[in-house]
Amino acid sequence: xxxxxxxxxxxxxxxxxxxxxxxxxxxxxxxxxxxxxxxxxxxxxxxxxxxxxxxxxxxxxxxxxxxxxxxxxxxxxxxxxxxxxxxxxxxxxxxxxxxxxxxxxxxxxxxxxxxxxxxxxxxxxxxxxxxxxxxxxxxxxxxxxxxxxxxxxxxxxxxxxxxxxxxxxxxxxxxxxxxxxxxxxxxxxxxxxxxxxxxxxxxxxxxxxxxxxxxxxxxxxxxxxxxxxxxxxxxxxxxxxxxxxxxxxxxxxxxxxxxxxxxxxxxxxxxxxxxxxxxxxxxxxxxxxxxxxxxxxxxxxxxxxxxxxxxxxxxxxxxxxxxxxxxxxxxxxxxxxxxxxxxxxxxxxxxxxxxxxxxxxxxxxxxxxxxxxxxxxxxxxxxxxxxxxxxxxxxxxxxxxxxxxxxxxxxxxxxxxxxxxxxxx
Ligand SMILES: [Fe+2]
Ligand SMILES: [Fe+2]
Numbered sequence: 551x552x553x554x555x556x557x558x559x560x561x562x563x564x565x566x567x568x569x570x571x572x573x574x575x576x577x578x579x580x581x582x583x584x585x586x587x588x589x590x591x592x593x594x595x596x597x598x599x600x601x602x603x604x605x606x607x608x609x610x611x612x613x614x615x616x617x618x619x620x621x622x623x624x625x626x627x628x629x630x631x632x633x634x635x636x637x638x639x640x641x642x643x644x645x646x647x648x649x650x651x652x653x654x655x656x657x658x659x660x661x662x663x664x665x666x667x668x669x670x671x672x673x674x675x676x677x678x679x680x681x682x683x684x685x686x687x688x689x690x691x692x693x694x695x696x697x698x699x700x701x702x703x704x705x706x707x708x709x710x711x712x713x714x715x716x717x718x719x720x721x722x723x724x725x726x727x728x729x730x731x732x733x734x735x736x737x738x739x740x741x742x743x744x745x746x747x748x749x750x751x752x753x754x755x756x757x758x759x760x761x762x763x764x765x766x767x768x769x770x771x772x773x774x775x776x777x778x779x780x781x782x783x784x785x786x787x788x789x790x791x792x793x794x795x796x797x798x799x800x801x802x803x804x805x806x807x808x809x810x811x812x813x814x815x816x817x818x819x820x821x822x823x824x825x826x827x828x829x830x831x832x833x834x835x836x837x838x839x840x841x842x843x844x845x846x847x848x849x850x851x852x853x854x855x856x857x858x859x860x861x862x863x864x865x866x867x868x869x870x871x872x873x874x875x876x877x878x879x880x881x882x883x884x885x886x887x888x889x890x891x892x893x894x895x896x897x898x899x900x901x902x903x904x905x906x907x908x909x910x911x912x913x914x915x916x917x918x919x920x921x922x923x924x925x926x927x928x929x930x931x932x933x934x935x936x937x938x939x940x941x942x943x944x945x946x947x948x949x950x951x952x953x954x955x956x957x958x959x960x961x962x963x964x965x966x967x968x969x970x971x972x973x974x975x
Contacts, residue, residue, distance in 0.1 A: 561826060564761050566633035572754055573640040578747040580651035583740040585658045591737055592659050603794075603801040605660060609677035610791070611724065612652035616671060617686050618716065619645040621693045625708060628700035629762070630769070637758050644751045651744045659741065680864035681790025685716065688784055703776035706766045710777045713759020715788055717752055718823045723816040725749040731805040756823065763827040774829050781831070781839035782974055786943065789813060789853050790863040797858070813850035821846065837974035841886035852878060862943050869939040871905040873921075880919035883942060884910045889917040891971035896928030896962070905935035912972065929961040941975065948975060 592601065622642045629635050653670045657663045663670030678686075689711060696708045725745060732742045767773045792812050794801035799809055824831045831840055842852045857863045859870035861879045870876075887910070895913035909924040910917065931938075937956050940946035951957035959966065 561761050561764055564757055566631070566637055566758070566761070569754055569758050569761075570633070570637050570640060573637070573644070576747075576750060576754065578647075578744075580647045580654065580744060583651070583654070583744055585654065585740045588655075588659045588738045588740045595735075595737055599800065600804055601660075603804050605674075606677050606795060606801060607724065607728065608652065608655065608660075609674035610679075610682055611721070612649070612656060612674055613671060613678055613682070614686065614716065614721065615645055615648040615652055616667065617689060618712065619649050621689050621712070624693050624696040624700070625705070625712070628696050628705045628708070630702070634762060641755050641758070644755070648748050648751070651748065655741055655744070659738075679791065679793060679795070681787045681793060684787035685711075685720070685784060685791060688787070689716065702766050702770040703772040706763060706770075706773040707776040707780040709759050709763050709766070710780050711784060713756055714763070714820060714823050714827075715781075715784055717759065718756045719788060719816045719820045720791055721752055722749070722756065722819060723812055725752065726815065727802075727805070727807050727812055730807075734806070760823050760826045763829070767828055775835050777824075777829055778834035778836050778839055781834070782837065783944075785840055786862040788816075790857065792816075793857060793863065809854055810847065810850045813853060814846045817846040817849050837886055837888040837972065841882045841884075843881070843885060852882075856882065861939055865940070865943070865945055868936050871935055873906070876905065876908065877919075877921070879939070879942070880908045880910065880921075884912075884917050884919040886974050887912060887917055888972045888974075889914045891969060893965060893968035896965055896969075897924035897926070899924050899927035899930040900938065901930060901932045902935040902938065903933075912969075927961060928965050929959060929963075931957065931959050933957040944975065 596604065619642060622638060622645065626635050626638045626642070629638060649667065653663065653667050656670050656674065662673040664673075692708050692711050696704055725748060729742060729745050729749065732738055732745070763773075763777070792802070792809060794809075802809055802812060821831055824834075832838065840849070842849045842856070844852065853862075855875065855878055859872070859875040859879070860867060861869055861875070861882075889912055892912050892914060895911070897909050897911045899907065899909045901907050906921065907923055908919060908921055909927060910919045911924065933951070933956060937946065937951060941948045941951065941957070948957060952959065
């Protein structure tokens with residue numbers, strides 16, 4: 551019996567009609583919630599710091615709900631089936647209701663904002679961090695791209711960003727975090743009940759997104775590559791969304807979760823959604839989008855170290871040149887190469903003016919990084935460690951660096967050209 555459940559297609563019972571029906575049955579009112587107990591508890595039951603931490607976190611939700619309401623129209627236009635368009639229309643109404651709910655909370659409980667939703671958004675804007683701005687900035691450009699080019703691969707990339715990254719990886723994980731501590735401490739009853747309704751809506755949106763992605767994959771063989779490219783681009787910013795202000799982890803631990811707990815839950819979620827869509831994250835074509843090895847917990851821990859060392863995410867200063875940190879970085883660099891695209895095995899040597907040398911031996915199947923110098927490298931790259939990190943973190947264009955003489959390559963340039971598709975940039 552267990553084998554039968556394990557191999558069953560998780561989408562077998564999901565239909566667009568049924569998802570629509572679930573929407574009709576799942577109505578709730580954000581305008582009828584009574585926030586009076588919440589207002590009182592916000593002042594009396596939470597410490598100053600807890601209020602600040604909650605406001606930071608809830609601000610991301612408020613801004614996010616507004617952005618996803620505005621951003622869904624081109625998805626409706628691009629969806630190939632009427633049933634998909636109808637569901638997306640219900641989803642757009644849900645997202646508006648979520649934004650109204652958060653706006654009411656900010657105004658009536660926290661006491662910020664003004665007469666319009668824009669006033670509320672303006673008031674919370676300073677709370678948005680770098681990762682959040684990157685992810686939601688990408689949603690805006692994605693909507694414009696989808697309007698210009700409503701192709702199946704573009705729609706698949708757009709659904710990956712909206713339903714898989716923003717809803718399943720970020721929002722669902724955040725909602726779970728919030729409702730857990732509010733339930734445990736029996737706090738903010740109206741807000742909590744609204745959050746539970748928001749979470750139920752999101753679950754429906756995510757189920758739809760996974761099904762749509764799986765159906766789009768059947769329609770066009772370019773879909774997995776489009777999904778892979780989008781993830782490679784956006785995952786470093788995605789993990790940066792949960793970086794608390796000034797890396798002060800009390801913003802999370804004050805409510806009982808660590809950075810690693812939340813990141814791990816997000817990783818588990820994205821792995822399972824992509825698997826259900828028939829495109830497991832670690833089997834996508836091209837250079838691996840998430841080149842950090844291990845269990846979801848280890849991937850969360852290593853990702854945090856890469857962020858704190860300044861190797862991915864927001865640039866806040868020079869990167870760490872610590873030996874252990876560099877080892878972790880080069881493991882990710884090696885894992886991020888598409889070794890299937892290598893013409894012949896060979897070593898790439900990095901010579902840094904400001905840090906110890908490292909190399910990567912590229913062979914199909916056993917690519918690995920090592921400290922020091924390789925014998926007879928095929929390619930030697932000379933640069934500063936900081937410039938190299940800026941390329942890895944997608945902050946700088948390597949072609950521009952070559953043109954400016956900040957990155958110099960010597961060796962077998964024919965090999966480099968023939969193997970160029972191994973590089974993620
Ligand atoms: Fe929402
Ligand atoms: Fe949603």
